[in-house]
Amino acid sequence: MRVLITGGAGFLGSHLSDRFLAEGHTVIAMDNLITGSVRNIEHLAGHERFSFVKHDVTNYIYISGTVDAVLHFASPASPVDYLNHPIPTLKVGSLGTHNALGLAKEKGARFLLASTSEIYGDPLVHPQTEDYWGNVDPIGPRGVYDEAKRFAEAMTMAYHTYHGLETRIVRIFNTYGPRMRLDDGRVVPNFIGQALRGEPLTVYGDGSQTRSFCYVDDLIEGIYRLLFSEEPKPVNIGNPHEMSILEFATFVNTTTGNPGGIAMLKNKRIKGDPQTRRPDISKAKRVLDWEPSVNIEEGLQHTIAYFSEFVEVDS
Numbered sequence: 001m002r003v004l005i006t007g008g009a010g011f012l013g014s015h016l017s018d019r020f021l022a023e024g025h026t027v028i029a030m031d032n033l034i035t036g037s038v039r040n041i042e043h044l045a046g047h048e049r050f051s052f053v054k055h056d057v058t059n060y061i062y063i064s065g066t067v068d069a070v071l072h073f074a075s076p077a078s079p080v081d082y083l084n085h086p087i088p089t090l091k092v093g094s095l096g097t098h099n100a101l102g103l104a105k106e107k108g109a110r111f112l113l114a115s116t117s118e119i120y121g122d123p124l125v126h127p128q129t130e131d132y133w134g135n136v137d138p139i140g141p142r143g144v145y146d147e148a149k150r151f152a153e154a155m156t157m158a159y160h161t162y163h164g165l166e167t168r169i170v171r172i173f174n175t176y177g178p179r180m181r182l183d184d185g186r187v188v189p190n191f192i193g194q195a196l197r198g199e200p201l202t203v204y205g206d207g208s209q210t211r212s213f214c215y216v217d218d219l220i221e222g223i224y225r226l227l228f229s230e231e232p233k234p235v236n237i238g239n240p241h242e243m244s245i246l247e248f249a250t251f252v253n254t255t256t257g258n259p260g261g262i263a264m265l266k267n268k269r270i271k272g273d274p275q276t277r278r279p280d281i282s283k284a285k286r287v288l289d290w291e292p293s294v295n296i297e298e299g300l301q302h303t304i305a306y307f308s309e310f311v312e313v314d315s
């Protein structure tokens, strides 16, 4: 297959590029590099089945030749990034999704949208099943991401329903691993960076809010299976192992032997920060025969090993 991956130089896009190349496919990675980085794909330079195009997908996308699948992963994804780039986030979820769908339709390609657990907002149903409609404040700070992704899902389903396009929607829950940016502001890189520097881990609010962290290799496996499945409706992919942020901080400190302790930053939580989040993955199990296999101990070790290079560079 010849596959276009938008956001191909990002955290997830670069891992997807690796996976599709390893399976023998040809990959065109497209990225405008506002939050992605060529460092994530520099090991692929010169690969005969890989090419990189620097392009902002909110503008018309032109690709010559055949395209068999479009995976739309372009978007700022960490709260700090999308608060720094609110309008580009809204544009890539709306205009970018429209352009990527238009290309898929033109080429007769299968389309897969990277959606998110954020479409559930601050959920009133726990754990979150795919049939839950969510609890999102459209004009709150996180609305720029949440509503862009909700629109993207609506647009993707419309192309499926009205144009008969083969579409897939993955709702991605908190994912971590090598190639996250140390400074992207998310809790995993923040805590690991702080721990490796011997600093206190910055817990926002009272730390009672929960997240469920999925290692990147597990997520990529789920996405790969979804693309080749026959499921057009959204599928949650994530790890149901749920922890409070305070528990997670303690765990990171224990794992790294960080003497820095924990700093409780009561006022740092962004308005609308979900109080709980855990995927119900029954559908992924049933439809994709998928479930995560990497536990937090192992995943964190790989991630710490990756970040330790960058922390040394910084210091």
Ligand code: UDP
Pocket: 078, 079, 080, 174, 185, 186, 187, 188, 190, 191, 202, 203, 204, 205, 209, 211, 245, 268, 269, 270, 273, 274
């Ligand atoms: N968080 C924290 N300390 C940090 C960064 C984040 O306590 O240094 C909290 C944040 O308030 C949220 C959770 O960790 O409740 C996960 O935040 P993240 O930015 O990783 O992503 P989110 O799941 O909110 O999109």
